[in-house]
Amino acid sequence: MSVATGVEPPSKAPTGTRPFAGFEWLLAGRYLRTRRREGFVSVIAGFSFLGILLGVATLIIVMSVMNGFRKELLEKIVGVNGHIFATPIDRPLDDYDVVSQRLRSIPGIRLAIPLVEGQALASSQTGNGGVLVRGIREADIKAIPFIGGNIKSGSLDGFDGTPGVAIGRRLANSLGIQAGDSMTLVSPQGAATPFGTAPRIKAYPVKAIFEIGMTEFDGSFVYMPLIEAQAYFNRDGDVNVIEIFVDNPDKTQSVRDAIEADAPRPLVLSDWRQRNRSFFNALEVERNVMFIILTLIVLVAALNIVSGLIMLVKDKTADIAIMRTMGATSGTVLRVFLITGAAIGVFGTLAGLGLGVVFAKNIKSIMASLNWLTGANLWDPTVRFLSDIPSVIDWGDVVSVVAMALTLSLLATLYPAWKAARLDPVQALRMG
Known part of the structure; x- marks a missing residue:
């Protein structure tokens, strides 16, 4: 069947044979x-x-x-808190110098930092807030890039020699203080008395103010000399944990295996993936x-x-x-x-x-x-x-x-x- 259109059909299709003409x-x-x-x-x-x-x-x-x-978040959480955490099993970690030196000799480990950690209340004349106090040595805090490389005011020089503290900028702003001012730390873990444990209250000068760029850290971390933290939290020459920084955070399992094979004493190991898995x-x-x-x-x-x-x-x-x-x-x-x-x-x-x-x-x-x-x-x-x-x-x-x-x-x-x-x-x- 054909339809008359008034036009003779061409002998070839107008498009030829190649596609998309x-x-x-x-x-x-x-x-x-x-x-x-x-x-x-x-x-x-x-x-x-x-x-x-x-x-x-x-x-x-x-x-x-x-x-x-x-x-x-990964860089800052891992960069400040470490990659692997070693805690004692059988007795207090009072030989932390020997253990940390042994850990540093394991291939793949960059830093092994002994820490004393405890919670306290920081206060000043204009504000107060809960903080996490960390006792650390001067060489170790300077070796953490997100702390030692982000000092905004003050200095960490002579950190071990004086009972001063380093705090985050957001905490300093909330307390209304600057480097050189004093802040008071209140801890429930004070001296034992016949009437129970009395809170420990002590004022510390602010030696340095850092800014990591993460609100949680800048608003809650307080670093003090390790010896001072041991005295403040009634630690008898021991530490809570040794934080280990590795060269490659994505290969922590191989480093954990090496630590377990060469640890100088029994240790409980956990890594940043376990601690921040849900997050x-x-x-x-x-x-x-x-x-x-x-x-x-x-x-x-x-x-x-x-x-x-x-x-x-x-x-x-x-x-x-x-x-x-x-x-x-x-x-x-x-x-x-x-x-x-x-x-x-x-x-x-x-x-x-x-x-x-x-x-x-x-x-x-x-x-x-x-x-x-x-x-x-x-x-x-x-x-x-x-x-x-x-x-x-x-x-x-x-x-x-x-x-x-x-x-x-x-x-x-x-x-x-x-x-x-x-x-x-x-x-x-x-x-x-």
Whole structure:
């Protein structure tokens, strides 16, 4: 059966035999441009483009911030607290000098620091708060980069020779004191009397103020000389724990095995993964959930591509029928609508990629500008642990986001393009 169109069909299809010919790109481009009759279709295409752009950009930004959180928290938690913790089993750790020297000789161990730890109440004339007091030697505290390398006022020189303390900047601000001022420490573990244990109260000058950049540490850590801490907490020449810093925090198990094989005395070992497991697991779960939730934005935008192409196919039914009668194959029609839908997804993904990377790389400057415009601190370090918003771009995550967006966009075009290719030209012309 034939339909008279007034035009002799060409001996060859206008597109030739190679895929995605120039004719197909030209036609797809015309379908994407706005016309009065297809204005609503173009509006849907525009919203699809914006949806994919915002979805991809948001995914890249959120993944970068989550990566920055994990990196900063891991560096600071592990950098201040050590990687492996050795505590005594049978008797007090009064031979800590011998044990720490033996541990330093094990390959892979960078530092072995004996510590006395205890809780106390820090107070001044303007405030008070609970703190964690750590007794440490001067050489050891200077060897911890996040402490010795971040002194903001005062000095650690002569730390062992005087009963002074080093405190975090946030604690100093809350107590209203500066380097050179005095603060009072109150501990329930005081001297024994006939009426019970009396609290120990003692004033200490502040020798140095440090800033790690993590709210919990800057607001609660107090470092004092090891000998002074032993006297303050009634330690008879022993320590609570030996903190071990290794060269590679991700290979703590091999170092633990070496310690167990060469330890000078029985020790209970734990590492940073065990102590912070729930915290970092929560971060990983939050990261995965955010990825799934934000992927729905891209999925909704891809569904808009489906609806827009279906409407375009319905509107172009007569045009498709005329092309088919002139010699265009069903493959040509399929490719035209594939290009039309894929163009929205590809350009939206590329635009979102550029926006997300630029935003993630300049997030601190953008946050500072927003704080200036709103007149408020949008990043409260007391709630979010860190002083500044972190951002680390993981290009593996970026590739995954782009691949996911392109895949969803291309899959969204298959059904409408297939429907267009299956149109019967005779029935389409009769309906038109």
